Amino acid sequence: MTDLLRDARLSRGQFLRMMGGLAAAAAATACSTRPETTATTGGGQAATELKFIGVADQKTPMDQLAAAYQTSKPSVRITASYAPTDQVQTSLRTQLGAGNAPDLHVVYPGNGSAMSMTQIAKAGLLADLSAQAWTQTIPAGFKPAFQLDGKTYIFSAGSSVIGAVYNKKVFEKAGIEAPPTTWSEFLAVCDKLKKAGVAPIALGAQTPWVTQLITYALVPSTVYAKDPAFDDKQLAGQASFADSGWRDAMEMYLELQKRGFFNDNPNGTTFEQQTSMVATGKAGMAIQVSAVLPDFRKAASSPDDLSMFPVPGADDANSVWIPAGVVVGLGASAKGKNAEEAKAFIDYLGKQESINAWAKAIAAIPLTQDASSTIDPAVESFLPFTKDRAVPFMDQRWPNAEVQPVHFAVIQELLAGKSTIDEALKKMDEAYKK
Amino acid sequence: MTPVTAGRARPAHAGRRRRFSAAAPPWFFAAPALVVYALVVLYPAVSGVVYAFTDWSGIGQDMSFVGLANFRTLLGDEQAMGSIGNTLLLTVAIVAVQNGVGLLLALGVHARLKSRALLRVIFFSPVVVSPVMVAFLWKYIYNPDPSAGLNGLLGLHVDWLGDPSVALWSIAGMVVWQYAGYSMVIFLAGLEGVPRELHEAAMIDGAGTFQRFRYVTWPLLAPAVTINLMLSTIGGLKLFDQVFAATNGGPGYATETLSTVLYKQAFVFGKFGYSTAVALVLALFVAAVSLVQVYYLRRREVTA
Structure with missing residues (x-):
């Protein structure tokens, strides 16, 4: 019987140690899953940090253009993260629902999906981009994808x-x-x-x-x-x-x-x-x-x-x-505290050379074309x-x-x-x- | 050999139990944990219930009170009802097979094998892997190509995750593979608690291996059985990660569970109110099933 007693006590000790281990493991995973918001921002003084959450297909053009933008405007840092379509739609909707939308995020053109322009703009969560010059050149056939009630809410580099x-x-x-x-x-x-x-x-x-x-x-x-x-x-x-x-x-x-x-x-x-x-x-x-x-x-x-x-x-x-x-694009959060900086970045994306670069990276047909636009031979x-x-x-x-x-x-x-x-x-x- | 032996041993142990609980720390030691639990789990969960009676889309401010409409919709929702069937089938399969396999593994590694410590670690190791990782891994194992993965190993030609009549069982197999080790550990703990004297006494009485299992081990394992059945039932009813990562409810709706339905309603279709209603029903259902289970299983528990 004393054996039993000792056994019981031992297992309780083990149990406590196990719980301690579990707690430590939980804490560790909690830390590791926290999005890295500060990791890449070091260096710049008084920098405005723009958070972007995008879909995986956007990584190549976005990383390229964000880097170019930061060189021309050192006071802005863009931290981007990407996920596949299904995941990004849900995680973004959760963030929008909780009222902590990133400054810039992926938006799907037109209507018909949870993160589509119409659905999000209707809820008043997208900044109106209509004042930007590039919005004047959107081809007529594409307007339903970009606009709700005549106002433009999404940038997309082409089709x-x-x-x-x-x-x-x-x-x-x-x-x-x-x-x-x-x-x-x-x-x-x-x-x-x-x-x-x-x-x-x-x-x-x-x-x-x-x-x-x-x-x-x-x-x-x-x-x-x-x-x-x-x-x-x-x-x-x-x-x-x-x-x-x-x-x-x-x-x-x-x-x-x-x-x-x-x-x-x-x-x-x-x-x-x-x-x-x-x-x-x-x-x-x-x-x-x-x-x-x-x-x-x-x-x-x-x-x-x-x-x-x-x-x-x-x-x-x-x-x-x-x-x-129209390819998947992005919009700016209407309520973010960096809304103006976010819109300025979108204005930069709307320049013809940005459109050309973005379209080239994803083999798309550029939204508007000039002499330096390229179209993938495929x-x-x-x-x-x-x-x-x-x-x-x-x-x-x-x-x-x-x-x-x-x-x-x-x-x-x-x-x-x-x-x-x-x-x-x-x-x-x-x-x-x- | 009858359970009488076990019965006779009961009072002494029960007395010891009581002495332990008398020395138990005062309840307010748990207060900090309870406060955190209330703030992080109870409060958000209960405050979310309100949404089950609204038509909130998940974003924006538009919301109106719709009474019980969401629950009525649920009753007429073919897809949600079908998912309840899938959930129950999955749960029954997982509970039966996972615990059966877990018990066999436990009996195996409880025996005086040379490599039992290593085997315990190996059988338990899938438990510590994230369910999503396991699902992605099994997507490769379940490759429909006859020369790859499980098909290649067994010489079969089965479309494990793509055939609607097989996919649900493939997911059950995946879950069992991951959690059989978990059941094993709990059964092992139970086995360690079976006093050797009882086995010796039974052997002297001339009981064979099976009889010793049936009349000594099995009755004393009852607490382990209770906890295992309860945990696997709750896990089965709530199953989400594995299904989401492996099939996302497909092909068609063949592996849709209540959890994937409520997820899709909230985050894909933007029907937060309805989704909350489904979640509420799921939570009540799980609670009811667990309570009934505990009540019945507790009654057959004996101690040595």
Whole structure:
């Protein structure tokens, strides 16, 4: 029995030590997760510190331009942190909700997602940028992405397109001479790739946002080419997903799957795997947004192997339309104590040379162009469309943040064979009406 | 061999227990901790409840009182209801398998093995890794490619996280892998507390290995069973990190749990009020289940 007693006491001691250890560990993790706000600010005296929280795609251009800005204006320090799309949307919304927004943060153009311009500006949390000179040159077609009630709330360096990112070497090996310009040619190209022993289209549908890109690539041809005012009609309740070209787009999506043109198990494949499949030649192409072209190039042994072509969503080459959306941008917090400095930085971003630099870094088409603007050769094949056969990414006109996640989920269900196109479109229509 | 032996040993120990508690420090020693707990946990949690009766979007000042509307919406919300089913399935699977495996591991490393100290460390080590890290790790292990990860090892061709009928169980497997060591440690503590005399007495009475487990070890393990079942049930019902990192509720809605639904409602859809209502229901549900569980499991506890 004395043994037992000693045992009990010993274990209590151990317990206390363990709790002490836990507390120390908790304190340590708490410290390590604190965002580094002061680490990079040392040096400058009486510096204004501008905090920026952005999405991962913005890192390259933002770091470059922030560094340039700080050299020209030493009294300002910009501390930036980045996270992937899903994470940045949530963490930012939490910060906005708690009333401690960073001075500058990522804003998604138009409407339709939790961090989109319309949703945040409506809550009065974005600074009005309308007084800045660059806002006067926003092309008319892009205004809904930048403006709410005629006031500009977001800066974006230009537009990106959705199309097929393809591996030129794989195409050559399969005997494909030129990118397809009609839907039947597209199917024939896929067939050739399949016969050559590679997955024609790499699809990383486990990563939610990747699921939407094929529908987005097709819908401009199946919906907007026939009815450019579809968005307005849908908002007015006169059109729906179920009774429109959305159905054709979904059918075409599933036809690609039925013909075995995707890699095995797209629902278990991530964006990173998709990228590497195309970059390493295990797949012929991936339907992707041009903004991630740099990721594909990084993963390839030779970046020049990769290029893009518009996905032809129609059998008549002249009725092929493409999705071209304003790229994710940034806005200034309306309530921050550094609002003026933050706006001054955005004004700097609005200068033509900044726009050129930003657009170049993410292979985008610059918002406005001058002689020194460059356009990535990979997206040149899209330029003939951008004038009058291009529509913004669909979600930018959707009335709430629910349609897009529902779209992701129904595509995964369709790919898994757990749903029908009817059910999928019905769910999207229901979410649209919420 | 009957539990009588165990029963006879009870009074002495119970008396000792009481003496311990008589010498326990006065309650106000806990006051500083209670104050911190109240400020950091209780106050924010309770003050948040108000939002369950509003339509707040999470940002801005617009907010109006909507009464019980959020709770009515919940009842008609197909997705939330489906997620309750998923949550319960996951919980049952995790509770059963994690504790079963944990018990087997505990019995294994309790035996006089040469390498048992090392094995204990190895089995426990996944517990200290962050759940999100574990989920990312398992995404590689669950690679659908037949030549990679688990498929390659077992010669299978399963789309672990991409097939809606498999994904939920894949997540359960991941959680069990991580936390079986945790159950093991608690069972081990219970096993250490089983007096050797009882085993010796049972052996003299001619009890075999299984009988000794059934009539000596198992009844005395009851407190460990209680705590393990309760902790794993609560963990299962609240499961979030692993699901979020591995599948984000997909494919489709196949692995959506109550926690991921309330997260999405708040931070993706901007329906903070509704999300708070879901959270409230989840909290009450977890509390009710745990209380019932503790009540029944406590009744079968005996001491040596």
